[in-house]
Amino acid sequence: MSAPFVTRFAPSPTGLLHRGHAYSALLAHEAARANRGTFLLRIEDIDATRSRKEFEAAIFEDLAWLGLSWPAPVRRQSAHLADYEAALSRLVAAGLVYRCFRTRREVAQAMASAPHGAMDTFRSDPLPSAEEAERLARGEPFAWRLSLAAAQARLGGFGNLTFQEEGAGPNGETGLIQARPELGGDVVLARKDVGVAYHLAVVCDDALQGVTHIIRGCDLFEAAHVQRLLQALLGLPTPVYRHHRLLAGPDGKRYAKRDKAETLRALREAGMTPERLRQEMGL
Template sequence: MAARFVTRFAPSPTGRLHRGHAFSALCAHEAARAAGGRFLLRIEDIDATRCRSEYEAGIYEDLAWLGLSWEQPVRRQSEHLADYRAALEALAREGLVYRCFRTRKEILAEIGHAPHGAMEAFRGGPLPPDEEARRLAAGEAFAWRLSLSAAEVRLGGFGGLTFVEEGEGPRGETGTVQASPELGGDVVLARKDVGVAYHLAVVVDDALQGITHVIRGQDLFEAAHVQRLLQALLGLPTPVYRHHRLLTGPDGKRYAKRDKAETLAEIRARGVTAAELRRELSFD
């Protein structure tokens, strides 16, 4: 019998964990414990250009120091690329994805000239067959993008797409939320340098691992809209979402790797104990 409550913490090994990661991991771990459910750790290491084995080792070290435990074996995305390829091929067979040869610079320029400015998400479509064949023969790089137009036809519109939010989105969204995948445009699902992209990998993983509750930060709330669409297109179950607040530092900015936020390893080196950090994060 499947567990009634299964959640996960899914970091990318692109740097050491910081307070924000600790808060998110504790939110998921303690929710599973309170529900008598299961807590899984997943390593999202599909971006081989940025992920490092030493950072993955650091994730295990930091979470163990915090007092967390998780099931074994840990799912590492880099070991399951065939699962993501199969999902992409299923979408391709139904004409729901297309090859996009435009560079990021070209797409940003096009978005900037759109009627609603830079906030309007990119929408495109496949090239004429002869031009696509020519560019493929020339070895030009491309990304596989989800076709919102084709998806809308396939589903008869997006009006029936909803998800349950037990936490709160950045604008107070809670309860039954109407999914609006058009906000993200034709998102990239795979590309040459990274392989499969985040949105496709995460919905496949959540389904294969039987995740019933996705507990994560509000910075990923918008991702739920396109992920709900992918679940519908691939016939996958939709988990309950529980987005939590983002921790901010003394400067009011949220903790982030790119801003060189103090890492858990650095906090530990200062002599702070795991119990002290847990109390600071309101997990006594």
């Protein structure tokens, strides 16, 4: 009997979906059908300042228009903060994270002043306990950062960290990939204003939902390296990854919300059909 195949599409309700989202969702849905598996929809709404219920409703509407279906209930990250807090508490207890009191601007300045040739990532050391206590007493905000140094010591190095890539990374990487979590530096796992950050939430969600295959754009290939490390530290299974090409518009720029890419709603209102859209995307 073959192992179950479970994949997911996990948009953030911070804007309307565009062609790039449709391509990723369709690939995941078709992969699930081809493997007699399950396609999950997950709403990644931990960013309370930008997430909107009207965008969530539009996600359901757009995906239904594309002809996709998924089991209910849909997991919303905002309803499962306790899961992420529990995982963070484990990392705190193991000494694998530290409090970082630097602002985003200070972090950017620290990276800019790094020696020439250094990686464009942030790494630091925990503050002395007395200084940290003083800052906490003053109520200064902080972020929990994953300590690469502590993680490396815990695992005896990163040499045994690998993941299977069935698609291709931005430089054509495929097959068994040696994870390089140092590419991400000491990533933020939680903030005071958000509670949990992307990497930790995604790793917890995928494990709790039994996701076996992650199908997403190759712009998230480097994220797999950091997430593979978190899976090892938390004792979670490692899914198979399948990173796909990114769709680009006539101007050669990839579709993105921040660039106000033409939305699926606009395409639908202009008379586009799901069948024609699939053909345009080569599906």
